[in-house]
Amino acid sequence: MIFGKKDSNTTTQKAMITFCRQYFKGSYHILIMLIVIIGLGIVGNNILPSVYGKLIDALTNAKLQNFNKYIAIYFSLLLLCSFLTAAEKTAGNLFVFTITNKIKGNIFNKITRMQQDRLEKFSVGELISRLESDAGNIVSFCVNFISSSILIIFNFIIAGYMIVAISRSMAYLALIYIPASVLIYAVFKKKLRKLTILRRKFGDKFYTYMNDSLSNILGIKAFQLENEMSVRYDSLLSKQLKLEQDIVNLGNKIQISNSFISTLFNLVIMCLAAGFIGKGHLSIGSFVSFNLYIGKLMDAVQNVQSINMDKQKTFVSLERILSFIENPVEDVNGQVTGIIKEKFRSLSVKGLKFNYGENEVLRNLDFDINSYGLYSIIGKNGSGKSTLIKLLIKLYSPLQGEIYLNEHPYKTLPTKELRECITYIQKETFILNDSIINNLRLADKDLDLPTAEEACKKVGLHEYIMTLPERYDTQLGEKGMVFSSGLRQKLNFARALIKNSHIILLDEITSDLDGESEKEIVGILKRLSKEKVLISISHKIEAIINSDEIFIMDHGRFAEHGRHDELMERSQIYKSLINKIQDK
Template sequence: MHINKQLMCYFKKYKLLLIILYIVCTLAQILELIPVYVFGTIVDFIIKGNFIEVKKRVIYLIILFILFNSFNIVETLLTVYLRNKITNDIKETIVKKTFRLQMEDFNQIKDGQIITELENDSNVISNFITNDIPSMIISVITILISLFLIVKLSINLSIIALVMIPISMITSFVIGKFIKKYTIKGKYLSDNYLSFVQEFLIKFKEIRCLSIQDIVSKIYKKSINTIADNVMKTSITNTISNLMSSLLTSVTEWTIIIYGAWLIINKYLTVGTYVAFNSYLQKFSTSLQQIFTYNIQVQALKVSLIRINDLFEYTEEEYNKLGKKQRIEGQIILKDISFSFKKDNKSVLNNINLVIPKNSFYVIVGANGSGKSTLLNNLIRLYKQTEGNILVDNTPIDDINLRYLRENIIYIQQDSYLFNATIKENLSILNRNSSMSKIIEACKLVGIHSNIESLPNKYDSMIGKNGINLSGGQKSRLIIARALLKNPKIMLFDEITSELDAQSEMDIMEILKNLSKNHTILMVAHRINAILAAQKIIVMDNGSIVGFDTHSNLISNCENYKSLFLNQINDIEQKII
């Protein structure tokens, strides 16, 4: 999307209110300029001794004051309302787009970039629409009216004032290039900074355990110093710009004071006219400076629009695209599946062929990097296979509505998240219609109901940040219970027992075996308890299936599996010794 079209998208929804805002701003500015002229005539009438005319013009000033402040109140309320609305709309659009990104594209975007776009770029755009544009309109109107009046009041003094315009334009153009450069760099540094902060907060416990606080602190210090350096360069550039504008304005004012005094002394100009001219010149100069200062805001706006536009250039998942929604029974068929990432085109899955019957419990094993998790990601369409077909109940998953597919397939990962909320709220998040009886039934099925009932607040107990108040086994049971409330036919598990003790792992395996009577269970695992609990075992190596059978057959016929299994046995023996 072109950035000008993108900007117009934010105008359309509130077009009428924005037009009203701009009209109100225009009228308010015109009303603010008139008193200057009236005040100049008052000075002349005072000198002439015409008190009646002075009183009339004071009444004009009172009327103008009331009108101006009425418009000003409307302008303020409209500005705040529209800025909040537009900011929230932009944020909502960014979040919705982020959720629709294909997983490969999302993995390439830094978390800090999305945070910056939400908290910074959205405000830059909304402020430009609701604050900067009205201010530009006011400045332009002020320049035009002031220019007309200063020329009308004194053509000779006006010529001196107009000399500053081309010089200011050249200065603004040159400075603007540096501002844009530092703004782009500042956004990039902010992305990196926020990503780093998020990472060390997530890994806070690990950082302390590894005793690498000093190293992380040095990296943090370097990051904030780099940002500070860029901010300083931007500030210096802005200061130079303001200094140049101020110098030009001051030189012009000094020249006009000297020449204006000469005109008054020689009776070519009245005092009231000079006062009015000087007032309008001041407004003209200030507005002209502001117009050139807006170049900075425009450069910041361009950078923000380009960044958000880059996000919207990514291809979206076809989440709501029409597709089949037939009842899913749970059979999975993989035909000649191959997959490689777009980034490096390196093959991760190679010619996978597999049939998993409904209501079964299969385990995938293999060395790290063999493609186990990638296979699960393909099954739920987080990644799309490069070649071949994946079928659920003989229907290609590409033909099934993606939302419907994910409502019937649950994917539980090793680091599945629990929210800092009550147990009940965590359990019902996948199915808001879950009744209390259904929640209790699911918890009984996974053997955690009695634990919950022993808590002071039972199902209304807070579980803490990512379930910190629960044991590893309790977290796993709670996550499985949450999945059951969604009632999927296919359940995918990725190393969910890797951090559990042996007894907890055995309990979870028993739960999964029971669930496989009515659900298709496919699990990535590497520990013996998980492997032996499965009906069949899929052995992967370098993206290919090198074995597929029961444990007893694989231990005799598959060298890869035998090696993996014996390594597990050796590790256990060494720990015992």
């Protein structure tokens, strides 16, 4: 929680104003238009009861001329008001969507730029829930708040004035209604906030489950979990229904209490009015107007309440969005150093330490790479190899120690520049649901076909692509499912070549490949290693023995390093690792 309990409301209120100012900027013209429309509509609606009262008086007194005049005014006003209501909906919708989209755009941008360690604290479902529900909640509330505020102000002033003007003594009675109604809201406020927090947390859980299940349908089929998953989904739906029912029931309780009190007041006022009309102090038309204006006054009071209730819900959304947005982003806009233009001289790591919480993963790790070549990192599962790679592309920051590229400490290199110098290829290939050429263009948006073909030729993919009916325009499907894992890796490679960085980091990219494809990929690595630094995590013998240098990861540091034949001679750890690999 970012807000303390005691003065959380004022702090949140201030945060809300700052938040709105930031996003409303540039859309004030729509907002002003909306306010004018709402204002005119409310004024029109507030004149109607008075005209209606006069209409009735003209009717009861059989004054035809007055009747004709008032009926013309009444219908013109009514028409104008419905036109204004329609215009309010259009402008309101435009405003809500414009601002919500801005907030959503900003959150999405934030997600892609957030520091990896912070991002990992949120599940994909939670991110979708914040993106989809919380942003819209806030903006809808703002628009409601504005329109309700105008309604409250005008209704209080106009209806209040008209009520007093028609009958002062009946007006006093009406005023008691206000504190009674506020009391009702105070009674239910806490419960409402609690239910709203539950609903938002449930939303996170619900989206997380949907994302988890829908992206794992194959696993569900393989383990025949269809029934179980459906039962769990149904149970979540029932929980959702119960929560929504609780919220509706609470709303009903508030509404019934309100109706009860307002009916009671109406009853007392009617009795009083009957006496006045009987004595000739009040015309029927004025009484009808009075009643309609009382309705407007009650509308205003109920609007104050509903704003307060919505405020509780919206503050929950705002706290969730702010606590998310306040997470640090990567230094995408750091000062440009121009390192991308330098030739590769060295990549070195000194005294590197890194923990995940309490789990010490890298402990005093050192290494130096001073020339192009193929370097392998081997070690047991969980020994920290992938973590080291993630530090090398600055996904995490070291706890201690530093990494240097061409003697520049990483902390002085903007992330954006550094990632232009280093390409990272994971075992899980990065392929979007798009064509081959567009997937290659992720590395260079201006890429032309001949350059794409050249890169694909280098990784032995071009010939295969030419056999496809749509060639480079072939659609690859979700996660590139149209290609086999070997082809996907080759495509990733081709894209890495297009990016043309000096260093390529490879995390177990051959682990899913058969012997033939593995040999082919290792051949490509060998060729590329003459003009690039390739650092490869591998459990496959072919890649390891072909390396210029092998680093053995053990307990968070490099226990030994050297060429395959050297290590076979002198390193017990290496021999046992290699034996294990060969036994598989």
